[in-house]
Amino acid sequence: MQTDFIAAEECCVHYNIELSFIQSLQEYELIELNVIEEKTFIHTNQLHDLEKFIHLHYDLNINMEGIDAIQHLLLRMKSLQDEINYMKSHAL
Structure with a gap:
């Protein structure tokens, strides 16, 4: 397993949120979830x-x-x- 992903369930526990909230964010295309071996993961660069x-x-x-x-x-x-x-950096 690559270390640049974290399980969505772990995020839920850490932040005390529901998995449905993370799934809603994906539905609105605000974050991207990855399914690997039937588990849902979020890329660590999306944690912010x-x-x-x-x-x-x-x-x-x-x-x-x-x-x-x-x-x-x-x-x-x-x-x-x-x-x-x-524009500022390329001004004449």
Whole structure:
């Protein structure tokens, strides 16, 4: 087993969340789950996003549609910021 994956069930225990929450995140394409030998895993590079979504949902009571909208806006802001930085670095 590669060490860059962690079992979804372990995440649930560690963060005290339901597996259905992680599955909902996958349904909204906010995270990607991998099934290996009939077990569900999440890539470790997605743990930061998972923690962010847990905070939004459990601490701020934001539903899945809201989390999806927030993630879309955050990604759009990052894209625009990257574009601004590029333009600044290539200005005449």
